[in-house]
Amino acid sequence: MQDAADALLALGAEALQLTPGNAPSHDFVEGLRRRGVPVRTHHGFDARALRRPVWSPSAECLVDADSVHPPRDVDPASAPWRQRAESGAFHALTLETMYPGYALGTGDALTWAMDLGLKLAVDVSHLHIQRTSGVLSGAVWRRLQDYPLIDEVHLSANPGDRDAHHPLQPDTFGLEWARARCADGTPLILECYLHRLSDDARKTQWALCRDTT
Template sequence: MQDAADALLALGAEGLQLTPGNAPCEGFLDDLRARGVPVRTHHGFDARALRRPVWSPSAECLVDADSVHPPRDVDPASAHWVRRAKSGDFHALTLETMYPGYALGTGDALTWAMDLGLKLAVDVAHLHIQRESGVLPGHVWRRLQDYPSIHEVHVSANPGDRDAHHPLRPDTFGLEWARARRADGTPLILECYMHRLSDETRRTQVALCRGTT
């Protein structure tokens, strides 16, 4: 965790999103806090483990994170999740827009979420998959762009059929809109697989997010 954080901060990152998957590192969070690094926690992040369970079978959220994925359609929580969302149980959570196979994975589901006034973390790469799958109508995307309760924006590229977390290109779907939301103060989070890239390419990715290249 510490090595990954140091490599990203050396790029001039304004903060870090802490996500599941890195091997635990003793004192990791204490070190970031002592250095004054802004952090946002995501989904099943745990500083002491690879990941934590996010949803109980009854759709109770088990993590205290800045944003979480809603459950997959095949998860035990799925049967209860929609009911609890309708009841207002998740209004304190920021829920990420997903792709088919998950809750919030279609345009109809996004319309439903906006009608409920749910807080959203908009992942434009996931929306690209929705669009390429034919389940994100243009009018829903246009409404979502102006939705007032967006608390994060996530960006990466993919070929439209899977969540590949490829590096951004200047023409990546949703990138221009994401930059505009960043300019308005919404946290913009780059989610491409930076560990696979050269240092020069990493810096280009950061510049693309900022609109300086």
């Protein structure tokens, strides 16, 4: 965790999203905060483990994170999750827009979430998968662009058939809109796999986020 954080901060990152999967480092989050680094936690992040469960079978959220994925359609939590959402149980959570196979993975599900007034973390790469799968209409995408309850925007590229976390290109779907939301104060989180890139390529990704290429 510490090595990854140091590499990103050396590039000029203004803040870090802490996600599951990195090998634990002692005193990690506390050390970042002592250095004045703003952090947001995501999904099953745990500073002491690779990951932790997010949903119980009865759809109780088991983590205290700034944003979480909703459950997969095959998860035991799937049916009770929808019922709990409709009862107002998740209005304090920020739920990420997903792709087919997950709750919030279709345009109909996003319409349902907006009608309920749920807070969203909009992952534009996931929306690209929805579009290429034929489950996200232009009308729903336009409504989502103006939705007031967006707490985060997540940004990466993919070929439309999987969540590949590829580097951004100038024509990446949703990039221009993501920049505009960032300019309005919404946190913009770059989620491409930077560890696979050279330092120069990493700097290009930063420039694309900021529209300074």
